Amino acid sequence: MIKSKLTNGEIGEFYWGYINRIPDDAELIQTLEENTKEFSEFLKTIPQDRWSYRYEPGKWSILEMVQHIIDTERIFQYRALCFARNENGPLPGFDHDIYVLNSDAENREPEDLIAEFKCVRESCLYLYKSLSEDKLKVNGNMNDMNATPRAIGYIMAGHALHHKEVITNKYL
Template sequence: MEVDRLSSEEYPAFYQDYINNIPREASLGMLFKSNIENLKDITRTISPDKFSYRYAPEKWSVAEVLQHLIDVERVFQYRALCIARGDKTSLPGFDHEDYVFKSEAGNRSPDSLREEAKIVRSSSIALYNSFSEPVLMRKGNMNNAPASVRAIGFIIVGHTRHHIKILREKYL
């Protein structure tokens, strides 16, 4: 399954930038794996003492960015699972800013954040490996907009790529 096969009707327009930044020639499975490796590599180039660094007062620290990626991936896993199982519930949005500020990410070690990110991604890979092609095509309602199971997988990858780019540009 490649991103080119997605229809814009499979995800909220808000996520278009994430979808646009995904390599067209790679499968979702390959993207999940390379994406987490890229995150691991970039966070290893940032010294542990810089994990509390903010490039501007109102911006997140490196630790908070990592915790945000972990939290968002978990939320999107849940959304994908609900839609895959045919749940007709309108899945609510969430305040990612509030999640970050209440996460206490600054109290965690860089290694613990990297390890949790790896575990959460392994869980995403296992979840998506369990979905058949018809399940990947199922659509549900995510934050008052239609979304397919497969689109949610690409959104996870695109969201991580977005934050990797910010880490490269602002924290290195």
């Protein structure tokens, strides 16, 4: 499945900001694999003294941002699984600020967060490799919008790229 086959009805407008960071000819599994390696390697280059830095009061530290990415991926994987298994009920949204506030990320080590990201993404890859083309196209409802597992997969990769850009531009 390549990104250019996604249609507007597969996900709400907000999420296209993440999806559009991925090239049109990008295949989903390969994108997730390469994105995992690229983002993990990028995180390893961040100097130790920058992980707790905040570029202004009230903004997340890099520790919190990486924990946010991990939490978000877990939630998106659950959503993709629910849709692929024909869950009929709508799935709720989540308040990412509350999750970060309660994450205790400031007491984590960068190496631990990097390892956890890789582990969560590996689980994601197993899930996506198990889904047929038909299952990737199943529509579900999350946070009061339509979504498909394949759109969610590209969102996860684009979300990591978005935060890589934020880290590069605001923290380093």
